[in-house]
Amino acid sequence: MAAERTFAMLKPGVLSRRVVGEIISKIERKGFKIIGLKMMNVTIELAERQYAEHKGKSFYLDLLEYIVSGPVVVMVLEADQAIKLFRLLCGFTSPEQALPGTIRGDYAMHTSINIIHASDSKESAVREIDLFFRPEELIDWEDGNQKWI
Numbered sequence: 001m002a003a004e005r006t007f008a009m010l011k012p013g014v015l016s017r018r019v020v021g022e023i024i025s026k027i028e029r030k031g032f033k034i035i036g037l038k039m040m041n042v043t044i045e046l047a048e049r050q051y052a053e054h055k056g057k058s059f060y061l062d063l064l065e066y067i068v069s070g071p072v073v074v075m076v077l078e079a080d081q082a083i084k085l086f087r088l089l090c091g092f093t094s095p096e097q098a099l100p101g102t103i104r105g106d107y108a109m110h111t112s113i114n115i116i117h118a119s120d121s122k123e124s125a126v127r128e129i130d131l132f133f134r135p136e137e138l139i140d141w142e143d144g145n146q147k148w149i
Contacts, residue, residue, distance in 0.1 A: 036076035
């Protein structure tokens, strides 16, 4: 099966709690290959483009305010069925529903500050990767062990 790409964002609360490394380790241990990774500040313009589908919803302005409140870590992950599997690893959006062992189940404390964003479709993944990464920032590297994971 061909590898699929997905986009992930560790939101500002992750950095302030100093658990970036733990979460990245969990992602790698699951078997995802990281082909793009950077820390950045999100501008309001970029946040508006990222979350355009939520415009007009009750939480939209709070979401924008949160995303621009501090640095984020953005990643492009690769694996078979990456979008589906990464969303399962993240867990339910609501921390109250997220199971222990998932990223949100282990680290999130509030629905509106749910610490991680994961693409929800192939179309979203392509759009989000293009928003946050230039093609030359994605490194397609060979992992000899990947076929066994």
